[in-house]
Amino acid sequence: MAPLLEIKDLHAEISGGRKIIDGMNLTINPGEIHAIMGPNGAGKSTLSYVLSGKPGYEITGGEVIFRGVNLLELSPDERAAQGLFLCFQYPLEIPGVSNMAFLHTAVNSQRRKRGEVELTSPELVRKVRELGQTLGINAEMLKRPVNVGFSGGEKKRNETLQMMLLEPYLCVLDEADSGLDIDALKVVSNGVNALRSPERSMLVITHYQRLLDYIVPDVVHVFAAGRIVHTGGKELALELEATGYAQYQNEAA
C-alpha cells in the first residue's frame, strides 16, 4: 500500500527569518491517525502551514509527496482539491461573505478542479444542513458571515463542518482543542471520528494529551526543534503528560 503522505528530510524557514523545520521525516499511511505533540515554539503550527501552502515560508530542502504528487509545487487551493484540509487553530472571520456562500464556493471550486460535477444550491444546502445538525450548527449560523460573531467553540464546529463537507484524504488538525470547553470538544471530536475511514488519515497537532482521549491516535510523535525526535504508540501521549517534553528537547539539542 502506497503511503498517503511522505515528508522526506523537510527543511523550512520563515521567509528571511529563522529555520523552523529542520530535517523532518514522516510517513502516514491511509486510515492512520498520527498525533504530533511537542512544546510551544517547536514548529508544530509551522508544519501545518508549510503543508497547506501558506505564504511567508520558504522550503529550503526536502520534499512532501501527497497521494503521489509533489505537494510543495501546488498552490493552496490545488492542495485542498488534492484532498488536504487544515483545521485552523484560530479560524478567521470573513465579514460580508455568508457561511453558506463560502461553503458553496469551496465545494464547487474543488469539484471543478477535480473534474467532478458541481453541486446545485439545493443539493448543497441539504447536505450542509444535515451535517450542521450533527454539529449543532443552525440555519442562522449558516446565513451569517463566516465566523463573524461566533464563539471559539462555534468557530471550531464551523471548521469541522467544512472538513466533513469537503471530505479530504488528510485532515491536519492544528490545536483543534484550543478555545474549547469539554462539551464543544466532544462535539468536534465526534465530527472528526465520524470521518474516520480506511482511506482517510489525520494528523493531529496538539500539546495536550486531553484531545487524544477523544481522537485516539495510532501513532504519537514527539516534535522538538523542528523535527520528530521520538515515535511511539498511543501510550506515549500519557507518558508525555507525566514526564513533560524536557528530555526530548535535550535530545534534539
Add this chain to the structure above:
Amino acid sequence: MAAPISAQIRPMKTSAELALAETFAAARTALPGGPDVAAQRAAAFGTFADAGLPHRRVEAWRYTDLRALMREARPLAAPPDAEAKARAATAGAMLAGHGFRRLVLVNGAFVPELSDLAGLEAGLSIRSMADALTNGDALTARLGQTVESQDAVLALNTALMGDGVVLQVAAGTVIERPVELVFVTTEATPVSMFTRSLVVVEDGASLTLIESHEGPSGVAYQVNTALELVVGAGANVERVKITAEGSDAVHLATVLARVDATATFANTFFTTGGLVVRNQLLAHLAGEAIHARMNGVSLLSGKQHADTLLSVDHAGPAGESRESFRAVLDGAAQDIFQGKIAVRKQAQKTDARMLSRALLLTETAEACNKPELEIFADDVQCGHGCTTGTLDQQLRFYLMSRGIPAKEAEALLIQAFVGEVLDAIGNEGVRTALTDATQAWLLGRE
C-alpha cells in the same frame, strides 16, 4: 503710463479655456431659453471666465487639476441624427430588463422616441429641459436656486446647458416604478455635452431615480452634467448614479440637492468607467429630522482617476446622515474622496458619520482621503474615518486553503468589501445589477 494698480491678476488662459470662450460666444444665441436664461448664462460664463478651469490651488479641486487633465475643450455635440439614435438603442444594458421607466438622452439631447413616456403615473410629469427653457416652465425659475455654489464647472454647465430632463412628482405621490435617465454618447469623434436636469419631488412624494452614463471607449469626449434635486418635506428619494463612460472620457458631474424636513434622501455613486471622473454632491439638509445616506463605490483600473467631492450641510436639527464610500483600485488608478460634514449652529442633535475605505490591489494604485468636519452646534454626534489598505492576505489564504482559487478568493473578498455599500440600496433590481457589474469587473481584472 504706469499700469493701473487695480489691475486684477488673472491666470493665463489655457487653450481649453479660450476654446470654451469661443464655444460660448458662438453658441449663446442658439442655446435654449429666453432673455432671463440668456442673462443667467452670461453671468455664469463670467463666473467661469474669472475662475478659469479649476486647478491645484483651488482646494475643492486640489487632486483633480482640470487645467492639466483637460488640455482641450471639445466642440459641442450636434443634435443626434437617426444613425446616432439607432446606435443608442442598446444603451443602458446594465439595468435593462428591470422594467424601469427609461428616459434616454443621446449626445446630450433628450430623445422622446427612445424614451418610455407611455402611461405616466398621475402626479408624475416629465419634459425635456430644452423644451422647458424654450417654451417656458415655472419650474425653470428654480434653476440655480437649489444650493448656492460658485463652482466653475457648475458655472460652465449653467452657461452651456443644452438639454436634460425636468421631472416633477406631485405632493403625496408615490412613484413605484423607478425612473432611469440613460445618458449615452455615440459619437466616434470627441464632442462635449452639457446637460442639466431638474427633479422636484414635492412634499410627501416618493421616487427612485437612476442615472447612468456611457459612451464609446477610445474617444476623448467630455461630459459636464448637473442635476438639481429638490426633496420636499417628508418626501423619500433614492438616487443611484452609474458612471460607466468610455475609456478616454472626461466626466464632470454636479448634484445640488436640497432636502426638507423629515425627508429621506439616499444617493449612491457607482463608478467604473471614464478616464477622469468627478462627482460632486452638495447636499443642503434644510429641515429638521432628515435621514440622509450618501454612499459610493468606485472600481478603477489602468490610469483612471475618479474624484468624489461630498458636502453635507446639516442646517436643521435632529438630522441623521451616513456617508460610506468604497474604492477598489487596480493598475495605476487614483481615487480621491473629499467629504465634508458641516453642522450649523441650529442643527443640534445632528448625528453624522462618514467612512471612506480604499482597497489597493497594486503598488501603483493611489487613494487620497480628505475628510472634514465643521461643527458649530454643541450637542451633536459626528465622526469620520478612513482606511487605505491591501487585501487581507490571511483571509485570502484561508479561502484558498478551502480550495478556492486565488482570483475567486480575491473576488469574494472584494465583493464583500463593496457589498457593505451596495447592500444599502433599497431597490432590489439595482442592487443585483450593481453586484453583477462588480462581479463582471472583478472577472475582467488581469
